[in-house]
Amino acid sequence: MLILTLAGCGGRGNTDLLEARLRQQEDSIFALQRDLKDSHQALQSAREQSAAMQRQLAKSANGGLLPEQSKTLFRVTGVKVNSLLTGGVDLDSKPGDELWTTVITPHDVDGETVKLPADLELELVDLNQPEAQRRVGIWKFDSQEVRSHWYSGFAGSGFRFELPWQSTPASEELTLLVRMKSQDGRTFKTTSPLKVARLENSSQIQTVSRDVPVSRKQLTPAEPARISFEEQPAMVTEESENPFQEIDAESTPSPAETESDSPFREIKE
Known part of the structure:
Protein backbone atom coordinates (compact mmCIF):
# COMPACT_ATOMS: atom_id res chain seq x y z
CA MET A 1 0.00 0.00 0.00
CA ALA A 61 16.53 67.94 -56.47
CA ASN A 62 14.25 69.79 -58.94
CA GLY A 63 13.70 66.70 -61.04
CA GLY A 64 17.42 65.92 -61.30
CA LEU A 65 17.09 62.76 -59.24
CA LEU A 66 14.49 60.04 -59.64
CA PRO A 67 13.02 58.26 -56.60
CA GLU A 68 14.72 55.00 -57.54
CA GLN A 69 18.07 56.83 -57.85
CA SER A 70 17.79 58.05 -54.27
CA LYS A 71 18.32 54.45 -53.14
CA THR A 72 21.78 54.62 -54.67
CA LEU A 73 22.33 57.96 -52.96
CA PHE A 74 21.72 56.44 -49.54
CA ARG A 75 24.30 53.73 -50.26
CA VAL A 76 27.20 56.13 -50.85
CA THR A 77 29.51 56.40 -47.84
CA GLY A 78 32.72 57.70 -49.40
CA VAL A 79 34.84 58.35 -52.48
CA LYS A 80 38.21 56.96 -53.52
CA VAL A 81 40.84 57.50 -56.22
CA ASN A 82 41.91 54.64 -58.49
CA SER A 83 45.71 54.84 -58.23
CA LEU A 84 46.20 52.51 -61.22
CA LEU A 85 44.43 54.98 -63.52
CA THR A 86 45.79 58.18 -62.01
CA GLY A 87 48.91 59.95 -63.24
CA GLY A 88 50.43 61.99 -66.04
CA VAL A 89 49.72 61.51 -69.74
CA ASP A 90 52.44 61.96 -72.35
CA LEU A 91 51.06 62.99 -75.74
CA ASP A 92 54.34 63.01 -77.65
CA SER A 93 57.87 61.66 -77.53
CA LYS A 94 59.22 64.74 -75.78
CA PRO A 95 59.98 64.60 -72.03
CA GLY A 96 57.13 65.62 -69.79
CA ASP A 97 53.39 65.00 -69.44
CA GLU A 98 51.01 67.39 -71.20
CA LEU A 99 47.88 66.10 -69.43
CA TRP A 100 46.91 64.28 -66.27
CA THR A 101 44.20 61.70 -65.73
CA THR A 102 42.34 60.17 -62.81
CA VAL A 103 39.37 57.92 -62.02
CA ILE A 104 37.13 58.87 -59.09
CA THR A 105 34.90 56.15 -57.62
CA PRO A 106 32.04 56.61 -55.14
CA HIS A 107 31.61 53.56 -52.91
CA ASP A 108 29.33 52.10 -50.25
CA VAL A 109 30.14 50.90 -46.75
CA ASP A 110 31.60 47.64 -48.14
CA GLY A 111 33.86 49.45 -50.62
CA GLU A 112 31.75 48.45 -53.63
CA THR A 113 31.46 50.90 -56.53
CA VAL A 114 28.29 53.01 -56.65
CA LYS A 115 27.45 54.71 -59.95
CA LEU A 116 26.11 58.00 -58.60
CA PRO A 117 26.86 61.29 -60.36
CA ALA A 118 27.50 64.22 -58.01
CA ASP A 119 29.13 67.64 -58.03
CA LEU A 120 32.88 67.08 -58.12
CA GLU A 121 35.88 69.28 -57.44
CA LEU A 122 39.42 68.19 -58.30
CA GLU A 123 42.37 70.20 -57.01
CA LEU A 124 46.06 69.58 -57.62
CA VAL A 125 48.58 71.00 -55.17
CA ASP A 126 52.35 70.89 -54.91
CA LEU A 127 53.26 70.55 -51.23
CA ASN A 128 56.94 71.18 -52.03
CA GLN A 129 56.17 74.80 -52.94
CA PRO A 130 55.42 77.77 -50.68
CA GLU A 131 51.83 77.92 -49.50
CA ALA A 132 50.90 80.77 -51.82
CA GLN A 133 52.19 78.83 -54.86
CA ARG A 134 51.02 75.33 -54.04
CA ARG A 135 47.91 75.20 -56.21
CA VAL A 136 48.58 73.74 -59.66
CA GLY A 137 44.93 73.85 -60.76
CA ILE A 138 41.35 73.30 -59.73
CA TRP A 139 38.58 71.78 -61.87
CA LYS A 140 34.88 71.82 -61.04
CA PHE A 141 32.16 69.65 -62.59
CA ASP A 142 28.44 69.50 -61.93
CA SER A 143 26.54 66.23 -61.69
CA GLN A 144 25.48 66.29 -65.34
CA GLU A 145 29.07 66.65 -66.54
CA VAL A 146 30.23 63.97 -64.12
CA ARG A 147 27.57 61.59 -65.43
CA SER A 148 29.05 61.69 -68.93
CA HIS A 149 32.52 60.74 -67.64
CA TRP A 150 31.57 57.24 -66.47
CA TYR A 151 34.26 54.69 -67.29
CA SER A 152 34.45 50.94 -66.82
CA GLY A 153 37.47 48.83 -67.72
CA PHE A 154 39.66 45.94 -66.64
CA ALA A 155 41.55 48.13 -64.13
CA GLY A 156 38.46 49.50 -62.43
CA SER A 157 35.43 51.70 -62.91
CA GLY A 158 34.42 55.19 -61.92
CA PHE A 159 34.27 58.71 -63.31
CA ARG A 160 37.29 59.32 -65.47
CA PHE A 161 38.84 62.66 -66.33
CA GLU A 162 41.73 63.57 -68.62
CA LEU A 163 42.60 67.22 -68.09
CA PRO A 164 45.19 69.76 -69.27
CA TRP A 165 47.39 71.70 -66.86
CA GLN A 166 46.14 75.03 -65.63
CA SER A 167 49.69 75.89 -64.59
CA THR A 168 52.92 74.04 -65.21
CA PRO A 169 53.82 71.80 -62.25
CA ALA A 170 57.23 72.50 -60.81
CA SER A 171 57.56 69.09 -59.15
CA GLU A 172 56.99 65.52 -60.22
CA GLU A 173 55.12 64.58 -57.05
CA LEU A 174 51.74 66.27 -56.63
CA THR A 175 48.75 65.72 -54.35
CA LEU A 176 45.21 65.34 -55.65
CA LEU A 177 42.39 66.65 -53.44
CA VAL A 178 38.92 65.33 -54.24
CA ARG A 179 35.67 66.83 -52.95
CA MET A 180 32.38 65.22 -53.95
CA LYS A 181 29.04 66.75 -52.93
CA SER A 182 25.98 64.56 -53.28
CA GLN A 183 22.56 65.93 -54.08
CA ASP A 184 21.41 65.46 -50.48
CA GLY A 185 24.09 67.90 -49.29
CA ARG A 186 26.67 65.44 -47.97
CA THR A 187 30.33 66.09 -48.79
CA PHE A 188 32.94 63.35 -49.22
CA LYS A 189 36.67 64.06 -49.39
CA THR A 190 39.81 62.09 -50.15
CA THR A 191 43.42 62.68 -51.20
CA SER A 192 45.83 60.76 -53.36
CA PRO A 193 49.43 61.19 -54.54
CA LEU A 194 49.89 61.88 -58.24
CA LYS A 195 53.22 61.42 -59.96
CA VAL A 196 53.96 63.10 -63.28
CA ALA A 197 56.89 63.69 -65.60
CA ARG A 198 57.82 67.37 -65.32
CA LEU A 199 57.95 69.40 -68.51
CA GLU A 200 61.35 70.88 -69.28
CA ASN A 201 59.83 73.79 -71.15
CA SER A 202 56.58 75.33 -69.95
CA SER A 203 55.82 76.51 -73.49
CA GLN A 204 55.16 72.91 -74.50
CA ILE A 205 51.65 73.16 -73.10
CA GLN A 206 48.90 75.71 -73.39
CA THR A 207 47.51 76.39 -69.94
CA VAL A 208 43.92 77.43 -69.31
CA SER A 209 42.42 79.78 -66.76
CA ARG A 210 41.93 78.14 -63.38
CA ASP A 211 38.60 79.91 -62.99
CA VAL A 212 37.09 78.34 -66.09
CA PRO A 213 35.85 74.76 -65.56
CA VAL A 214 36.74 72.27 -68.26
CA SER A 215 33.67 71.19 -70.21
CA ARG A 216 32.93 67.62 -71.21
CA LYS A 217 32.58 68.84 -74.80
CA GLN A 218 36.27 69.79 -74.82
CA LEU A 219 37.63 66.61 -73.31
CA THR A 220 36.66 63.00 -73.75
CA PRO A 221 37.82 60.39 -71.24
CA ALA A 222 40.14 57.97 -72.98
CA GLU A 223 42.83 55.46 -72.25
CA PRO A 224 46.13 57.07 -71.18
CA ALA A 225 48.13 58.30 -74.14
CA ARG A 226 51.05 56.10 -73.11
CA ILE A 227 48.98 53.12 -74.17
CA SER A 228 48.47 52.88 -77.91
CA PHE A 229 46.27 50.43 -79.68
CA GLU A 230 46.98 49.94 -83.38
CA GLU A 231 43.94 48.96 -85.34
CA GLN A 232 44.53 45.96 -87.56
CA PRO A 233 42.58 45.72 -90.82
CA ALA A 234 39.81 43.22 -90.55
CA MET A 235 40.12 40.08 -92.65
CA VAL A 236 36.92 39.26 -94.49
CA THR A 237 36.45 35.85 -96.09
CA GLU A 238 33.47 34.96 -98.19
CA GLU A 239 31.89 31.66 -97.40
CA SER A 240 29.22 29.81 -99.28
CA GLU A 241 25.94 29.16 -97.55
CA ASN A 242 26.24 25.50 -98.66
CA PRO A 243 28.26 23.67 -95.95
CA PHE A 244 29.14 20.86 -98.38
CA GLN A 245 31.97 21.42 -100.81
CA GLU A 246 31.03 20.88 -104.42
CA ILE A 247 33.18 18.19 -106.07
CA ASP A 248 33.81 18.29 -109.76
CA ALA A 249 32.90 15.08 -111.50
CA GLU A 250 36.06 15.20 -113.65
CA SER A 251 38.30 15.30 -110.58
CA THR A 252 36.57 12.33 -108.94
CA PRO A 253 38.75 9.20 -109.32
CA SER A 254 37.20 6.11 -110.86
CA PRO A 255 37.02 2.79 -108.99
CA ALA A 256 39.74 1.42 -111.26
CA GLU A 257 42.12 4.22 -110.30
CA THR A 258 41.52 3.80 -106.60
CA GLU A 259 41.74 0.01 -106.59
CA SER A 260 45.51 0.01 -106.25
CA ASP A 261 45.34 2.43 -103.35
CA SER A 262 42.90 0.30 -101.38
CA PRO A 263 44.43 -1.52 -98.39
CA PHE A 264 42.05 -4.43 -98.98
CA ARG A 265 42.65 -7.00 -101.70
CA GLU A 266 39.72 -8.36 -103.62
CA ILE A 267 39.67 -12.16 -103.79
CA LYS A 268 38.20 -13.49 -107.03
CA GLU A 269 36.89 -16.99 -107.13
Missing part, protein backbone atom coordinates in the same frame (compact mmCIF):
# COMPACT_ATOMS: atom_id res chain seq x y z
CA LEU A 2 2.82 2.34 0.89
CA ILE A 3 4.52 1.58 -2.40
CA LEU A 4 1.35 2.45 -4.37
CA THR A 5 0.98 5.73 -2.44
CA LEU A 6 4.57 6.72 -3.18
CA ALA A 7 4.13 5.83 -6.86
CA GLY A 8 1.00 7.96 -7.03
CA CYS A 9 2.78 10.91 -5.47
CA GLY A 10 5.66 10.52 -7.93
CA GLY A 11 3.25 10.48 -10.87
CA ARG A 12 1.49 13.65 -9.72
CA GLY A 13 4.88 15.34 -9.29
CA ASN A 14 5.93 14.54 -12.85
CA THR A 15 2.60 15.76 -14.19
CA ASP A 16 2.91 19.07 -12.34
CA LEU A 17 6.42 19.51 -13.66
CA LEU A 18 5.33 18.87 -17.24
CA GLU A 19 2.41 21.28 -16.90
CA ALA A 20 4.75 23.98 -15.55
CA ARG A 21 7.11 23.50 -18.49
CA LEU A 22 4.21 23.68 -20.96
CA ARG A 23 3.02 26.93 -19.42
CA GLN A 24 6.54 28.37 -19.73
CA GLN A 25 6.73 27.36 -23.40
CA GLU A 26 3.32 28.89 -24.08
CA ASP A 27 4.42 32.14 -22.44
CA SER A 28 7.60 32.12 -24.55
CA ILE A 29 5.62 31.51 -27.74
CA PHE A 30 3.23 34.37 -26.94
CA ALA A 31 6.19 36.69 -26.25
CA LEU A 32 7.90 35.76 -29.53
CA GLN A 33 4.69 36.27 -31.49
CA ARG A 34 4.26 39.69 -29.89
CA ASP A 35 7.87 40.65 -30.74
CA LEU A 36 7.42 39.42 -34.30
CA LYS A 37 4.28 41.52 -34.72
CA ASP A 38 6.08 44.60 -33.37
CA SER A 39 9.00 43.96 -35.75
CA HIS A 40 6.65 43.72 -38.74
CA GLN A 41 5.03 47.00 -37.76
CA ALA A 42 8.42 48.71 -37.30
CA LEU A 43 9.61 47.40 -40.69
CA GLN A 44 6.49 48.65 -42.44
CA SER A 45 6.88 52.04 -40.79
CA ALA A 46 10.53 52.22 -41.86
CA ARG A 47 9.61 51.38 -45.45
CA GLU A 48 6.98 54.11 -45.51
CA GLN A 49 9.42 56.64 -44.09
CA SER A 50 12.08 55.62 -46.63
CA ALA A 51 9.64 56.02 -49.52
CA ALA A 52 8.57 59.44 -48.21
CA MET A 53 12.21 60.55 -47.89
CA GLN A 54 12.96 59.36 -51.42
CA ARG A 55 10.02 61.35 -52.80
CA GLN A 56 11.05 64.41 -50.82
CA LEU A 57 14.66 64.08 -51.95
CA ALA A 58 13.62 63.72 -55.59
CA LYS A 59 11.40 66.79 -55.27
CA SER A 60 14.16 68.88 -53.64
